[in-house]
Amino acid sequence: MVSKIVISTKPVLSVFRHLKITIKHSRRFSSFVVDDNVAKALENRQPVVALESTIITHGMPFPINIETAKLVEENxxxxxxxxxxxxxxxxxxxxGLSDEKLSDLAAASDLVKVSRRDLPYVLGKGLSGGTTVSATMLIAKRAGIPVFVTGGIGGVHRGVNSSFDISADLTELGRTSITVICSGVKSILDIDKTLEYLETEGVCxxxxxxxxxxxxxxxSTSGFMAPASVSSPSEAANIIFSRDQIGLENGILIAVxxxxxxxxxxxxxxExxxxxxxxxxxxxxxxKNITPFLLEEVNEITKGKSLQANVALIKKNARIGAQIAVELSKRKGNKERIVEDPIFVRMNDPTIRSTEGSEKKPSAERPIGKHWEVVVMGGSIVDFIVTVLEDEIKMNATTHRGKIHRSFGGxxxxxxDCLTRLGHRPLFLSTVGDDSLGGELIRHNPDMVKEGFLPIHGKPTATYCVILDKNGNFAFGxxxxxxxxxxxIQNVKPFMDDISKSKLFVMDGNAPRETIEYMFDACKDLNIPVWYETTDVKKSIRPFLRNHVPSSLRYISPNIIELDAILENxxxxxxxxxxxxxxxxxxVSECCKEMLDVIPNILVTMGQHGIAAMTRGRDPIYFPPPKVDPEDIVSVSGAGDCFAAGYISGILQNLSTNQCLHLGTEAAKLSLLDFPAVPESITPNLSKPR
Known part of the structure; x- marks a missing residue:
């Protein structure tokens, strides 16, 4: 088993090779589940703060525990x-826990208080519980999280001479290089002996x-002095960084x-x-039962004042701890990050169970040596299309009259699909449910490359019911x-080798925002241009939500409404x-002039008013709409997608902008005249240069 993995500032491709090792071991050791937001932050070297959960499960009553937990995370x-x-x-x-999991944990009963000692038993028995300081430190270290915030640590108990009761938190601090931010040790303990024990363990x-x-x-006072002090998060970060530079394995305790x-x-x-x-x-x-008992008793004796104090101090600790984590992240920005024992996986494990007892391994079955011209990532949807005629609803397809017309789209x-019909070899990355619709979707078109389909256990395949007016125009859906x-991100990573060998990476706005941003960054390092298909008004602005436009974004094709949303953003x-x-x-051309400074190719579809094609350093091109009698239009739902595919086909053939526009409008025209979004009338003959 790999004991360490180094993620450095080397090119992204080498990082992906390391991450593949992690994935292989994840399939054998899946005891860890990392939330996507946390995993992304760690990959991008953003500051992360670990938080323990016994404060939720054993430290506070419901609902104060969940309210405090959310406030701490927000701080x-x-x-x-x-x-x-x-x-x-x-x-x-x-x-990392979602709001739903936090709430479930806070409301549950009979949960285990999980220390380092208890982890094998609790995991082996499939139990649930809150992690103490010692267990949280151990886990945070394994995950590569250097800063951990809690209320107070355990220590040497009063009457230790007869009980020998010393918290595992102290020995963990002596052997695990995590920085713990707390408000000292709980005053129910022997503070003097606790500080002596920490000195013995070599804890700063x-x-x-x-x-x-x-x-x-x-x-705020105990009558005992700390060996050292700092007055700012920056000073605290310097101490942590220095410890790491010389390779000490002891923890650091910062008492706020x-x-x-x-x-x-x-x-x-x-008293x-x-x-x-x-x-x-x-x-x-x-x-281990004495601490929660004593805290509850003290709270009762003080008529709730101790609980208020507990909430206040953990909020302050969270604020200070996060500031220290941010400062530490700045110092480690150009250094390697070492993650020990990378045995954890994210919520979305790339080993997806499509049926009970079977696994879908997305990259294992792909033929060796296949190079895809283009990789397309985004949604797969079962479309149900209804056209309104006069005052009644019928299906506008002669062979399906009286039935709902169903097609596979997105x-x-x-x-x-359209690129396949035009004679190209795209790799398509998408998720489907493991229901019957998902199985049919994968089997539907034998010519469609399927290596990127990932059946997701327990979720339905995406469906979309579209209502069209009598002219085939979209009414609502x-x-x-x-x-x-x-x-x-985790599900896309196994395909990075394929993406690195392609000419173009195309994605729509259906993927989560973090995946979209991750792929922009990855394609930048791989020097792969990205075509972003705007999808709808809300999703059109996703590439522009950060403080910079991704440099890998080379093509974007909004309609007028989507363009307005982008310009406003x-x-x-x-x-x-x-x-x-x-x-x-x-x-349109005038409004897009400044956009061309950051996106070199902008294609704006203006419906019946044609297309505006703008390329940096060149005059804008006006291209008329397809010549189609409105009475002959069956459906407009796939025209924009087929236009994009036709234009992309031209790019892959190194055609001129005018030739690309011609291919796009011809493909869009054939889509307008048929019910399937990508009709069989689209063939490779369409893509011959003219």
Whole structure:
């Protein structure tokens, strides 16, 4: 088994080779499940903060626990870092939890308090629970997360001379190079002996703020001094970075005092603790059960004030911890990141179960030596098309009168299908459900390359019902396309070798935003141009949501409405849509001038008013619409996709812009005249240069 994997600043292609090793081992060791947002942040070397979950499962009552958990995550995000709450769910270690999983965890009962010692048992039995400081540190280290925020750590218990009760948190700090941000040790413990034990373990203990005094959880003072102190996140990051530079394996403990306004009266807290200790002893409570019991008792004795203090300090710790993580990320920006034992997988494991007991391995069955001209990524959709005629609804197809006309479509699927009909060899990447529709979709067209189809277990195949008016124009539609969210980074990675050998990468807007952004970055490093098909108004702006336009974006083909959304997002002048014909073309051309500085090729489809084709450094080209009698139009749903495929076919043949436009409009014309979005009348003969 690989014990370490190095992700460096070398070209992306070499990184993908390393990641493939990770995937292979993931199939054998799938105890870890990493949320996509966390995984993406780690890959991009963004700051990530680990959060423990016993504060949710054992530290606070419901619903305060879930409210606090969400506030803590939000505090991390507000500082520019990504939160990664860690827990065990049904025998799997989850690194990063969705809101739904957080809520389920907070409301559940009979959950295990999972320390390092308990991990093998809980995983082996398929149980669920909250991870303590020691378990969270171990997991964060394995995931490559250097900063961990909690409320307070465990320590040496009072009466240790007879009980020998010393928290595993302390030994974990002595052997795991994670930085723990906390408010010191809980004042129910023996603080003096805890600091002595940390010294024995070689742990660097640092007080954060103006004072060197070590905080005592509910109070900012304990009567004991920390060996070191820092006054800013930047100073704290310097210490962590220095530790890593010399290769020390010990943890660092940064103790942040509770906010002054929530600080408890030391005498009252100590009195409450003493009462709680006496009660615990009389009830025979000890071991890992004593801390949650004592906290609950102290909260009751203080009439809820200790719980308010607990919430306040964890929020502050999250803010400070995230700031430290951001500063540390800056220092590590040009250094290699080492991830030990890469045995975890994301939620969207590339080994997808299509049926119980069987696996779909997307890259294993592909013929060796196949090179695809173009790779197309995006949605596969089962379309149900209805045309309204007069006052009744009928199906506008003579051979299917009285039945709903069904076809297989989707923007990316149509483009890929059309390229196949034009004689090219596209690799199509998409997800389908493992239902009967998904199976039929894969079998439907034997000429369609299927290596990129990924059946997703437990999700329905995407469907879309389109209502057309009597002229074949779109009226409205409704669909379920949730399976497209599984077009994840992890599912696309096995195909990076294919993408690196292609001439062009085409994607529509159906994939999740993080996948779209990831592929723009990957194609930049691979020097592969990207064609982005805008799909709809909402998805058209996805390439423009970051603070820069991806340099790999070389072609974009919006319609007028989508173009307006893009221009608005870029804060550029919008098109005067009241114009027609060449006047509209001139308005579009003028508005796109500044866009050409960042996107070298812009194709705007203007419906009945034709096409505006703009290339950086050249005069804009007006191309008339296809010559079709409106009475002959059957459906407009596939015309834009076929236009894009025709133009792409011209690019692959190294044709001129005018020749590409001709191919695109001819393909669009044939689509307008038939019900299938990609009709059989589109053939390779169409693609001959003229």
């Amino acid at each position: 991390v995000r507000l500082q520019g870092a990504i939160p990664a709450t860690i827990a065990v769910l049904n025998g799997k270690i989850h690194i 203990v640092v007080a954060f703020g103006d004072s060197k005094e070590f905080p005592a959880f509910f109070t 005092p509770i906010p002054v306004e929530f600080e408890a009266n030391k005498e009252q807290i100590n 409450a603790i003493q009462k709680a200790l006496v009660k615990a002893e009389s009830m025979g409570i000890k071991g 923007v990316a699927r149509n483009i890929s 409704i669909g379920d396309m949730s399976v497209h969210q599984d077009i994840s 870029l804060k550029l002048r919008k098109v005067d849509t009241r114009l027609c014909g060449k006047d509209l073309f001139e308005s």
